[in-house]
Each structure stands twice: as C-alpha cells, then as structure tokens.
Amino acid sequence: MRAVTTRPPAVDVVLPCLNEAEALPWVLERIPPGWRALVVDNGSTDGSAATARALGATVVHEERRGFGAACHAGLRASDADIVCFCDCDASLDPGRLVPFVREIDRGAADLVLGRRxxxxxxxxxxxxxxxxxxxARMLRRRTGLRLHDLGPLRAARREALLGLGLTDRRSGYPLQMVVRAADSGWRITEHDVPYLPRTGASKVTGTWRGTWHAVRDMSRVLAEARPCEGGAR
Known part of the structure; x- marks a missing residue:
C-alpha cells in the first residue's frame, strides 16, 4: 500500500505597509518557507515597495489610506487557501503563524489570533x-468571547473571510473581523506571541491621539447591530 501524502496548504501573509522600509528585511526573512508575502503598500514615500520587491515579496498597491483598506486589498489579492495577517513594523514575527495555520488546516479553529x-x-x-x-472587555459583552487581545497577527481561510463582508477600512477592521466571525458561529482561538519594540514610529497606537482614534473606530464596529441569523462559514 502506498503511503498517503498530504500537501501543505497554500498560505499568503498580508503585510499592510506604510513607510516600513527599515523593518521589511527583518519581517520578510521570517516568512515561513513556501509561503508568499503580500506587502500592501499604502502610500509609502520611503521606498518600501521597491525594498519589498527586491526581497522577493509580491507588492500590492492600495491608494486608499487606512489599515483596513490595506488589509482588505491584500485579502482580495490573495489566491491562497489560508490567509494570515501580520504587522510590517518588526513588532511581530510572522514565523509565529505556523501553529496558527496548522490549527486552521486541520479544522480545529476557523480564526486564530495572536495574544501579544x-x-x-x-x-x-x-x-x-x-x-x-x-x-477586549467591550467585545466580551458584545459577543461572549473571552479574548485577551485584538492584535493583528491572525489566520483564517480566505473564502470564509471574504464571506464575512467586511466593510471597515480604518482601525476597526481587525475587530470587525472578530465580531462578524463570532456572529457567524466561528470557532476562535488565541495563542501567546512575543510582542517586540517596533521599528520606527507607530501610525496607529504610538500616541494617545492615535490610540483614541483606534478605540473610536473600533467602538463603532461594536455598535453594529447583530444579524438576525448567523452567517454561513
């Protein structure tokens, strides 16, 4: 009897990018072998796109500014079965996504998040x-999920993510993904990941003002009405 071999899943890692040329080498060298890096340039002026191409990444251009706009452009550009998301500032190691993908691939979870x-x-x-x-506390009240973090390191199946109909194109995108996944009955799990000092200045939570804007965007997502019926996975 011949041994049965299982091919590894196709995986794309979406990396929203705004002026991260300095951090890109560190991030891209940690993309697991066989996975594709999709660097979504969101209007960089520091040569990030050229740096990413030189390092072997696929570059997607998204003119509309916003974290969610960049993430969703990468999701739409992907053709892999499983899509991961990771910040592009060297604060998170994309190599930590391997167990996330393994969990999705074997059907143990529908969405896996990194707890920083x-x-x-x-x-x-x-x-x-x-x-x-x-x-996180507001999310618990809204969905019942006992998550500790809403960080950007995550993995799920591409078609299922597209089926959530995500509309936020700002800082609320990661939270909207979790809320709509929870409303659709997805199994959501969480893994601890090291969170390192980022390279360069944060575009979202590096200041009190940036944090306030992010919380405001996410609060709007939490105010969305629950669907009458859970969506299909």
Missing amino acids: RPSGRGAWPAHARAGNLAL
Missing part, C-alpha cells in the same frame, strides 16, 4: 495596552 506578550521595554505603551483591554 510584551518583550522588551517600550514594546507596548501603557495607553495602547489600556485601549486594547477596554476593547
């Missing part, structure tokens, strides 16, 4: 951590 664990001074400013905690 600060590693190094300044990795997660107090104001950003406080905002994340407040949102």
